[in-house]
Amino acid sequence: MRAPSDAEFSDFVQAAWPGLYRTAWLLVGDPGLAEDLVQTSLAKTYASWGRVRDLSAARGYARTVMVNTASSWFRKRSWKNEVPTGELEDVGVERDATDRVALMDALSQLPPRQRAVVVLRFYEDLSVEQTAEVLSISPGTVKSQASHALEKLRTSLGDAFVTIPEGAHHA
Numbered sequence: 001m002r003a004p005s006d007a008e009f010s011d012f013v014q015a016a017w018p019g020l021y022r023t024a025w026l027l028v029g030d031p032g033l034a035e036d037l038v039q040t041s042l043a044k045t046y047a048s049w050g051r052v053r054d055l056s057a058a059r060g061y062a063r064t065v066m067v068n069t070a071s072s073w074f075r076k077r078s079w080k081n082e083v084p085t086g087e088l089e090d091v092g093v094e095r096d097a098t099d100r101v102a103l104m105d106a107l108s109q110l111p112p113r114q115r116a117v118v119v120l121r122f123y124e125d126l127s128v129e130q131t132a133e134v135l136s137i138s139p140g141t142v143k144s145q146a147s148h149a150l151e152k153l154r155t156s157l158g159d160a161f162v163t164i165p166e167g168a169h170h171a
Contacts, residue, residue, distance in 0.1 A: 041066035074112035114149035
């Protein structure tokens with residue numbers, strides 16, 4: 001089996017960029033930092049591109065690289081002073097802009113690991129096991145971090161805003 005070509009990497013980047021950017025934006029809460037995070041992650045992915053054997057796994061690999069890179073950034077930088085942006089980019093679902101600002105503010109108040117768990121579980125729709133693998137933590141830690149994060153979000157946003165997806169406690 002041959003390694004994918006540079007042209008295939010270019011096609012991959014064009015297809016994967018929007019989703020990776022939205023996830024990065026939710027992880028770091030800033031459009032500029034999100035772009036930097038995706039670019040850094042894609043550069044790291046390209047460095048390993050010759051070892052890719054299954055193009056269908058490339059997006060998951062890039063997402064894992066991105067979450068690990070973000071975790072590294074959180075450890076190195078003072079993210080506690082993060083300020084949510086006043087301008088939000090359109091990332092898909094039509095919602096009241098006030099809701100989006102409130103959600104981003106609430107997400108920015110979560111510790112980095114809890115934020116990563118929430119983004120991967122409920123935005124990326126990964127299973128507990130997949131989230132655990134991406135973050136290199138146990139499934140039990142994913143469940144407890146999700147539970148603590150959702151409780152904090154409920155406190156910040158109210159029960160009506162934060163609903164638990166069906167099966168989230170058991171998956």
